[in-house]
Amino acid sequence: MTSLDKPTTTNDQQQQDSDAKAVTEAALFEAFGGVRGMVETVLPGLLFVTIFTINKDLHISAIAALAVSVLLVAVRLIRRDTVKHAFSGVFGVAFGVVFAMMTGNAKDFYLPGMLYTLGLAVAYIATTIAGVPLVGLILGPVFKENLSWRTRNPGRKKAYAKASWAWGLILLAKCAILFPLYWWADTAQLGWVLVTLKIPPFLLAVYLTWVFLAKAPAPIDVFAEMEAEERAEKEREAASAAQRDA
Template sequence: MSVSNQPGGEPATQLGTVRVGPEEDAAAEAARQAAASKEAADTVMQAFGGVRGMVDMTLPGLVFIVTYNITHQVSAAAWAALGLSGLFVVARLAKRETVQHAFSGVFGVAIGAWIAMKTGKAEDFYLPGLLWNVGYCIVFAVSALVRWPLIGVMLGAVTGEMFTWRRQNPGRLAAYVKATWAWVVIMGIKPVILFPLYFTHNVNLLGWLKVALGIPPMLLAMYVTWQILLKAPPPIKAQLDEEPEEQPAGADRS
């Protein structure tokens, strides 16, 4: 703001452009990056189906063990769990929601129910899930070792960065590797605890612990991932190839 004298001798004020110093620029950029990192971190729950997705995959196991304790029949318990999984899919379809996690739950329950009814052993209902947990941890560990962390692969499509973290954002690649290892460690707790129980044929203890270890470890893994991504560099959005501009009619195409 500058001051000048008018012909009558009275001072007049003239507003000038407010200039922002480098400190303000740096603070604004830091705030922008922090907001972008938080937005990206908040996509963790969305990518894994949220609480609803975890419930869809956990409740059938609870229904199985409750029904088995009431009826003492493997087939009745298996059909009850499978029926609940089917209801979850129908409910999501009716609401036009994503059925990815509900369908994965039905698939796992169907295999477990089929094996349990074939062998007549209630503990076999949980065998596919235990094997899935082991395979899950192995695949995640391998992806981290080869620097293609699955957490980055899964979240890239949600955040819009796709695979820019692979070559353009080394800090984010390191964060995804760290988060993937966190999932290996946390989710690896389940098979370490449950597999020995499977071989003891203690169906009740196996079933109740399977339910108890369903949601809490996933929530913990999501929280740890959220904390890691909160401190990571913000994602670099993937740039789609621009389509060539259309030439006006009658333009020279030579």
């Protein structure tokens, strides 16, 4: 290797690293909803606690939160955007509204979401212990690697395990704050703490996921492999047909 080759190799490696980080950022943005997804997650709860803090009316607060959730879905449908994050928000708010209306306790508006957070934390940890970390199950299709990381890419599996541990522990820490407040605080206090804790833990978990994956080996594109195998099979069939005709 000449002295002229070394900078080129270094530059190529830096470019590959930069491309890998960009792909990881784009995948995380898509999988977890990005800025718009965060807004759609926070807005209904923020509206509920704001209205309830002002007038202490459970019905008006609940209806307003549900209405804005439905509106967010309608906007996405009109613009033909991805609706999975908005739909999940509607279902979450709807469960909260129904639960609060049934019990007559405004704090119960938040309980389904808190239980979901706890269940998700347990799922992240349990799947990691079982050898199929949830972050890998979520991001595998996004990176077009499906489950190839389980047996063919151990470095990537390790990164997914670290990321899943991070998500699980962060969500457990969030639950450790919220559940005592559910019992001890009033509705407004619980609501404002919950709204405050919506974004920072999420951003921390996404950042740690990005750090782990940016250092991991590149994903194996199983879709490209399947397409290559199909092309090779067609070429073999064409060659066999040509031999028969000869």
